[in-house]
Amino acid sequence: MDGEVRCDEGTLAAYAHDSSNYRQTPSVVVLPRTVDAAVWAVRVCHEYGVPVHSRGGGTSLAGQCCNEGVVIDWSKYCTRLLSVDGERALVEPGACLDDLNARLADRRLMVGPKPATHDTCTIGGMIGNNSCGASAQAYGKMVDSVIRLEVLTYDGLRMWVGETSDEEYARILGQGGRRAEIYRAMRELRDEHLALIRTRYPDIPRRVSGYNLDSLLPEKGFNVAQALVGSESTLVTVLRAEIRLFEVPPFQSLVVLGYPDLATAGDMVPEIVTHRPLALEGLDHELMDLARVERVAGENVLNRLPEGSGWLMVRFGGATRQEADDRARRLAESAGRAHTAYFDDPADEERMWRIREAGLGVTAYPPDNPDTHEGWEDAAVPPDRLGDYLRDFQELLRRFDYHNCSLYGHFGQGCVHTRTPFDLDDPEGVAKYRRFVEEAAHLVASYGGSLSGEHGDGQSRGELLPIMFGHEIVQLFADFKRIWDPTWRMNPGKIVKPYRLDENLDHLDYHPKEPRTHFDYPADHHRFTHAAARCVGIGKCRSSSGGVMCPSYRVTREEKHSTRGRARILMEMMRGETITGGWRSEEVHEALDLCLACKGCRGECPVHVDMATYKAEFLSHHYRRRPRPAAHYSMGWLPLWARLASVAPGAVNALTHAPGLGRIVKLAGGVDRRRELPRFAAQRFTDWFRDRPMAEGDQVVLWPDTFTDNFNPGAAKAAVHLLEAYGYRVEVPPVPLCCGLTWISTGQLAMAERVLRRTVAALAPRLRRGVPVVTLEPSCAAVLRSDAPELLSGDPDVKLLGEQTRSLAEMLVDRVPTAPPPGTGIHAIAQPHCHQHAIWGFDADTRLLERVGVEVEVLDVGCCGLAGNFGFERGHHEISTRIAELGLWPAVRDAGRDTRILADGFSCRTQIESGTRAQPVHLAELLAEVLLRPRGPGTREKPGRPQPGKVRSPTAHR
Template sequence: MENADMPHGDDRDTNLRQLLAGLREQGIEVDDTSRRLSEYSYDASNYRIRPAAVVFPGSVDDVRKVVRACSALEVPTIARGGGTSMAGNAIGEGVVIDLSRRMVSVEGLDAGQATVWADAGVVLSELRSYVEKATNGKLTFAPDPSSMTRATIGGSIGNDACGNHSVAYGRMTQHVKELELVTADGAHLHAGRDFLRAVDATDHHSVVRAGELHEGLKELARANMAPLRVELQKIPRQVSGYHLGHLLPENGVDIAGALAGSEGTCAVVVRAKVALVPKPRTTALLCLGYQDTVESARDVMTILAAKPSAIEGLDASIVDIMRHRRGDASVDSLPKGQAFLMVEFPAETIDQAASDCERLAEKLRADGRTVDHAIVTEPRERAKLWRVREDGAGLSSRRIDGVQTWPGWEDSAVAPERLADYLADLLPLVKKYGYTAFTYGHFGAGCVHMRLDYDLRSDAGRQAFSDFTREAATLVVAHGGSLSGEHGDGRARGELLEVMYSREMLAIFKAFKHLWDPTGILNPGIIVDPEPFSASLALEGVPQPGPDHGELRAVLDAAVVPSSDNRGLLPVVSPFVGNTHACIGVGRCRATTGGFMCPSYRATKDEKDSTRGRARVLQELTRTKGSSQDGWSSPEVREALDLCLSCKACSTDCPTGVDVAEAKSQLVDEHYRGRLRPFTHYSIGWLPRWLPLLTRVSAVANLGTRIGPFRALGELLGVSARRRLPDFAQSARIRRRVREAGFRRNADILVFIDSFTRAFRPEVVPAAARIFRETGNSVGCTPDACCGLTWISTGQRDGARRRLARLIGKLDDGTDRDIVVLEPSCAATIRDEGPKLVGGAAAARVAARVRSFSVAVDEAMQRGWMPKTLPPETAVLQTHCHEHAVFGSGAQKRILEAWGVPNLVESSSCCGVAGNFGFEAEHFDMSMKVAEHSVIPALAKGGSDALVLTDGFSCAMQVSQIDPERSSKHLAIALDPRNARPVD
């Protein structure tokens, strides 16, 4: 809620201009561009508030300067970490301080005391990796929320986060030992158990402020001992409100503990000393199946008595969406049931952990509520099952039918012994309002996460949302519970604190806030003087999105190829760009490990280069302009999408399936319709059109790519002179290789020879044919045609549609024979883009038949075939990002493991070329920066003698760029009997 004493109108604008100018003069990075403000108008909640500016401090001194300046001019200030808040406590008017970009140091690890100091911007998973590496796996950092790969220390302290293992390790509060913080007036303080002092004893202002605050806090606790003891710290997950019970004498007057969970409303946490715990030597997972969620909750107390390290619950809807998005294999280790508990036991040996699981399973089986169970000890299977639970928040944001779900009542908590009764009342309330729910959570701690399909766009829908939320708040309080169990109150629940706490306690909260922040500039509207939870909703005034292009085509199921002039029965100007409206801010794209998304963010660590940042900019485009028309003309859109490699990793790694590559293609297409395009759109974009000519004059073409003046001219026209260019194969050589393949008519398997393989790596064709003949199949060749990939990546969608339509017409031969595509990006285009761009039953039939080469080989090996060649000692694997996006990245790994490669090094991200991106002059430097994240370290780790596998032509080009003396191979060459030593 806005402070009544704050300046308004012109005075505020003047103050803001003075503030930003002053900060820039002091060398602090300030960004108030429209694009940046769009990115920071959202977090992972239902809310949208456009800030005035975003600052990126590089030191504590920078933070002090920012906060002092904001305080002097009464400008609201919001500290932000990873921006993953589901309660709306990482957005607000005024100045947002992003601590995640530069304040990322870890130091002072004390293994004896089991503590470490970390800056507020350090990501939890990165802190964990640092600690485990530094202590040789003896210690770890315990809090593990599902967002731990992008949530920061500062944000997690602000929300008092915990995670899957809170039954063993508790909340962040239990792990915060000391805090270094900056107050609203710029004092630099050090807080801990029974102390609050200036970091620098010569800093007079900080010394005085520390003394005033310390006395004020002790007096606040002395004057209110009874309500603090009666109303606070009653259940394990009582996160709502301030944690003032820590100020009581029996709790050691722990000021750092009292600030945990304060959501940035009292001070800006800049560093924290956190506790570490012994890392379990091993764990086993017991998965229990039940008839329903309430029945599963009734076993929680029995399970707690067995002292496991985790008790996580989820219902069948989470499993169904996981199966739909990730395939049957992602959930095949789960037992039967409509609701599940995942119970983990740590132990010194896996046999002991498994024995603990079996003992508990037997006890529960005797109690009669479980319908099935599974004990999982293999590490890869355990990780797979944990992913079902950990991906719940993101995957459940969208039902199988495409309807989006939202947070709002996603974080309630009760005492574990009350959980079943609470759920027995809550689920009928959900049904009463006509909602469907995805239910999961930390059942061992009594915390319930739930996403609901609210209608937040219409007046009636928002009224129902308001009524339901108030009823739900009354219900959880009736069960002795808390509005929030780990996400904080934020904008989602702050107004409802009056339902949970007495007026006396709310007044104490207000006094606590006032001690720290007398002018109310720190995250105003949160906890104290809260804004209405139905205000600032992001969807208010935003129309309902139509189906994504692919979904719309499935609905139409057009039997004919649409003509280019009506753009395939889709409107020329869409009110939404691609499916970017699906982004809900989960922030998986900000993770630096796991999956391929998002390579440009991993290189820059800038929100604008994340999938989320781009989606938010495009959402603002359609919010402000009503459509995507002329979107590419908008500077903020071009800046947001400039470094998108169109790798498509986001389409699968993003839990909501946002496909920025598709959105970029659409925007470029709309912008250049009827206009002259950049040279690279005609050179690289039309490359398959030029390749037949270039291969006929390959000697001349190859000479031209090496002559300085021609390279310089190419640089001027947009093709990087620094990029190594491939050699064009001679036409005669191509024909010879195709004849060598020995293709037959009416064969069991068809090989599609794409333009890139034909022109640059024709030797792959006969190698692949020989391998498939070894599997017992006859091999044929598809008719010559192009999939239109380069037309798509350069936003020439009509041209791509025509090429795909011709290709589909040739491939739809009335059979169900596998079509094996040697270039993975082309395989992905036919499989994914064919049904979207062309549509109809034929496109669907052809897509179902398409296999990438590695997928086809993997399937052959699963049927019993094995290569008759010796595996290398070490292999470095670079999976093409399009293959990862459409077919998954597991096939090649399974092949190499089954082949017997003893040392496998995986590059776990895009190589940096991604089609035309890495060849463009303006993007060459970023292409190489992306390579530094994964493929360059992988090559170094593998060593000079390793077999380097690059099925993707662009990946092969990047390896040759990194090390011109090093060659990489297509998997077909590696497995070809003619190119490897036979087994004795």
């Protein structure tokens, strides 16, 4: 077939999970390049009687996306927007929602439903689950957007379905064949049970559970397409969809209302709904507290929250900014006993909204509390009964001793989300989980609600459907499935005749032996096995734009090259079933090979999966007592080779750049022949600094990292001038030291530990006196701040080193005068290093640049693609450059001629130089240009008055 067919251990391991509690390993994974190829794949499955199901973003929370048999992943190739006709779009099932909306942006159109996973979920998955999101308050569920579907039955019938008039129905029956058989059976099912269907479906806005048999009612036009929405790949394979589009609200506003508790906030929902908001979301104090800990939105936004312990976030739209703002103000004025906060800055609105979208991630691993799980996370009740339901549900949680559960959700439609500390690791905990969800299901049914208000039934709630609908309707579900799938091969065990809700549980049989590791994994109870199972499947690493992660996925579109895919593969490695090779597994090595170790996932993953650390750990075990790749000896030991090269840097440069010899050097060092090796500076920074007189002021240690010291000493010299000008006495370690970065990134952790212990011992006297260590290379700063304390856990001096490591911007931001120097007028674009982005952020840099009058645009275009040794290694060049072409290189090329390119990372600057004509600079160099601008021979402009500390002229040593 025209596509990729996979049955290797790594791929099967990655697809054995979705975002639920369940695990089932498929037999084969198919990635069709076209819709026709998928038709062929289903034909083959039918020929051999093999189960089949479709998969989009793989973020299902009820187990819909994991099963045995064949899984068809649409998200790599079948992503096309085929046509737009007015406010209708024809689209393939693998199209990511955010990507599709980006293509529609020029028309000011969008898809109505917008789940929290909008940067990952696909249109096919949204149809399969009948997705909603916060925007469903205004635009309805996915079923309300579907006009027509092209579908394929397991036995090979391919057809378009939609609303069916009596004339169309008669025409279909007149044509005979399998299609007529299906339509006749559906009509007979509907007509025979018309009263039952009309009376047993709850009349609420968020009923997602069960099949949409009500869409077959005469008053709904016998709409077959809408009847298939939410069927979770258990009836047909969706090939293409015609969906309704909506105008993008030109302007939006946000008001937040605070109440004494969440249930009281729920009581107010019916009144607020009358104001016709675009979205009406509820959040409790547990979620807000976790948002503070995780720094989801920033303290400035969180501090503006109105008083209370339960909040409603209400979003309005308008044709003008004034209209949107007026609607928000009218609600705030009529809110009565609520405390209010009005957000009129779009950036602050989005930061606040980010808290709600981060709910699933920030509540998964609450500090000092048990891990939480889905399983009962999206029930819905009539909105006018929401407050009472919340009180009863909170009482149920207390009765089962499930404490500290955050409650939030789409309150305008009565949908409540939560994650619960179910103990799914042992049989007693699982039995308690079963008892709880059964009681919870009865509670929801007593309110006339739906077991699922958004995430679907799958395996989590399929077994409970009789409690909600009664056995007669559930029997109709089985009859409906039999019409479409008489051999029960379409995603069996989901919705009807389901697996038990406590069957196929992922964690119940996950008790691998804990290995001895180098890193300590403090966030995972000091257990690598927990770290390997940390991913909860949200799939943010599969986004195609914005942020940093996951650069290799953005190029390959491969699940096993996403952070989630790699995490699942590591978990399966520890389990030892699908992947049996352990640390020696070549499948795991292949999956990790394209990990850039950029650490983007540590900062951006909602649950902070740290794949860079896991990769280093794996490599250390994989190559233990075995020969390593040449690059591990060349670039992994770069600090040593750089020290040797400093004896005769000119000769080394001539050798490495000579046409013939340079090629041999690259070949021997495992470097791609297309990469130009960096040139060593004529004089190292440490050699330049050695004979300088010492200035007076507050003591700091300037860290002479290998990259700055040997390749870009000008940045370090500029940093010395700046620090001295603003009241610091700069010291440099008297002996060569290293943070161990290159050994860590190549998995040579025993050597990294030795290097770090030597470094800490040398710095200890200063660290104990509170002397800060100023770093210029972000990747080295990340090691000192993060990797070192986790690699040498328990050493108090290492802890001090992590706490006292500072960036140059952090050291200067409060000492540089607030008024910009006159006549700066510099515009810059900045590429933050991925490690800085992940560990401490770019806020201090932005504030400092604004203070000195530099207008800076911070790029949000992803990783540069070089990432230390990654982009130099043979076999990685194409991936590295394709990553750069996704964002960084175009942004630099499009910058104005007078725009300065700012990049602190040696890798970032090297990659920019390799693909553009730009000459990027380090922050220290740009600041020196602005703050220490020469006014005449041998002099520099006097900086603003520094804070305490005697200052020597930065040129006095000359």
